[in-house]
Amino acid sequence: MPQNIVFTPLADELAAKAREIADKLVRPLAAKYDKAQEYNWEAAKAVAKAGLFRTFVPKEYGGHGAGVLALARVTEELAKADSGFGVAFAVNALGSFPILVGGTEAQKKKWLPSIAAGEKFVAFCLSEKFAGSDAGGLSVTAVEDGDDYVICGEKKWTTNGGVADIYSVFCVTDPTSKSRRISAIVVEKGTPGFTVKKVEDKMGIRCVPVVETHFDHVRVPKSNLIGERPGMGFKHAMMTLDLARPGVAAQAVGAAQGALDLANVYAQRRQQFGVPISNHQMVQQMLADMAMKTEAARWLVYAAAAAADSQAANVGQRAAMAKCFATDVAMDVATDAVQIFGGYGYMEDYPIAKFFRDAKILQIYEGTNQIQRIVIARSLIRDANDLGHLDEYIPRETQKTYQEDGAVKQA
Ligand SMILES: Cc1cc2nc3c(=O)[nH]c(=O)nc-3n(C[C@H](O)[C@H](O)[C@H](O)COP(=O)(O)OP(=O)(O)OC[C@H]3O[C@@H](n4cnc5c(N)ncnc54)[C@H](O)[C@@H]3O)c2cc1C
Known part of the structure; x- marks a missing residue:
């Protein structure tokens, strides 16, 4: 079914603010930061001041509650000036969504207001050296130890790594389970054992860092596990x-x-x-x-x-x-x-x-x-499966079903 697309006045206003910042602080500086492979802090601060990081965060956690459509329009305006800055902005939503979709009330209250205010930036750590498209095949582990999880391993290609303060890290918490193997755990910048290494030298989007994130026995409280119970990460x-x-x-x-x-x-x-x-x-x-x-x-x-x-x-x-x-x-x-x-x-x-x-x-x-x-x-x-009413228009001789004994039965 076609989707109703409604532009609210708030979404229009946010998109207009994004366009203004893009024209003043993103497009004119894009070549400089691309060459230097440096983050455009001027523009990021202006985005925070204009309240654009609030776009996707629900109102009860300090956001505008304007949703994914408004987020898309803001991102489009920024990316029109510099695709790299577009991702530098959008990755904050990517990293925050695990908390939004799976976090407890206490976790949302703890992390979302500072993300909305643009005081804290976010990153999303799923990919690994041996697990890209096959995201179920992760190897970074988080092992329970008393009231904590201890995280070990490396993540590959973390966009915003180093800039971000909050990292949603997908870890194996139950290696024996097929369906409940993975959990998302928040690791904050500065946690002992957590380091950012190998800032990648990229073909494009060079103003936003993409790094390896290393976890060497990183100890975080169990309250950092996103959601009520482990195994919901995938x-x-x-x-x-x-x-x-x-x-x-x-x-x-x-x-x-x-x-x-x-x-x-x-x-x-x-x-x-x-x-x-x-x-x-x-x-x-x-x-x-x-x-x-x-x-x-x-x-x-x-x-x-x-x-x-x-x-x-x-x-x-x-x-x-x-x-x-x-x-x-x-x-x-x-x-x-x-x-x-x-x-x-x-x-x-x-x-x-x-x-x-x-x-x-x-x-x-x-x-x-x-x-x-x-x-x-x-x-x-x-x-x-919902289009069974079209069966009568399909050649009958092509339709086989299998009986319990494995024999083929013509429809
Ligand atoms: C600049 C950059 C930023 C990134 N940022 C992040 C980030 O912030 N967080 C994060 O978690 N990850 C990030 N990634 C990782 C990114 O999501 C992965 O690179 C991507 O999912 C592909 O995984 P891969 O590179 O391991 O390729 P592979 O999975 O090894 O794929 C290689 C090729 O094989 C094809 N292929 C694989 N499986 C199949 C299949 N079943 N059928 C058909 N074709 C297949 C792929 O389409 C591709 O063409 C980033 C990567 C880059 C390069």
Whole structure:
């Protein structure tokens, strides 16, 4: 069913504030922080001051309670100026969602208000060296010891590592269980034995650190276990990704729009054969396709975000569709934008090359686009069970059922 998409005045206001900060403090500084691989603290502080970290946090914990759709719009505005800063903002929601979806009342009261205020930044530690797409295959352990858990092992590719104060860490708490193997545990910056190592030298999104997080007998109180009981971590991770993927998709829409806007302006300014290149029909075709795909992605993202806000039944499928489609669009649009810039597009002197470098990661993190397609297909296959009324239009001779003794019975 199509989703009702409602823009509240609050969401409009938050998106407008994000645009203002993006224009003043993100776009003009993007190249500098990309080159230096440094975090844009000026912009992050302005985002905190403008109350934008409050967007996704419920009102009772100091937030605006504006939901995933408003979060998507804010993220889009920031990513339009710099995809790296877009993720630097959005990852705070990714890291906070395990607490939001699985935390106890006491845990929400403890951590969410400072996240909402932008006083504390957050990171999400799921991936490991040997567990990427196969997120169930984690090896970082958390062993009970009196009133504490003791965490050992390494996480790979923690975005915001070092900047963040609060880390949602997915650990194996019951190696013998298949369904209740994993739990999410909060580890705070400064806890003895917890260190950030190997700040990665990345192709794109270079203003936000991505690191290894190491846990050497890190002792945290059992009250840091997210939720009432251990074993809920995998479920919390999946629920988190359903809420966070519209955010990655929104980064992609912002990035696509940012690249399109630059290419559009350049196509009016650059002259070849005595006319602006935008007069050439093949350039027009590229611009038209870029605009069409970006707009289609935008509304798919808004629909997925609205589905998350209304807790629709098929949130996972919609989030995966939005993530996969929008991030493929961002890569396509960034590629065509470089093409429109010609040789200048290939040079690091201008931001368009950065849009291209930044786009690639969108197809990889928070579940590769192959994994998104698996999620979508599995959900479609489940949906087929509700389409029994179409059976009469399916060739009968193709329909087999199996009897209890294994013999095939023609329908
Ligand atoms: C810059 C960056 C930031 C990141 N930030 C975070 C973060 O903050 N927190 C975090 O927890 N993780 C983070 N990640 C990790 C990211 O989510 C993983 O890289 C991603 O899930 C893919 O895992 P992998 O790299 O191990 O690839 P693999 O899982 O090894 O996949 C390699 C290739 O095989 C394909 N593949 C794997 N399994 C299947 C299958 N069943 N069917 C079809 N194809 C398959 C994949 O699609 C991919 O093309 C980040 C990664 C990067 C690079």
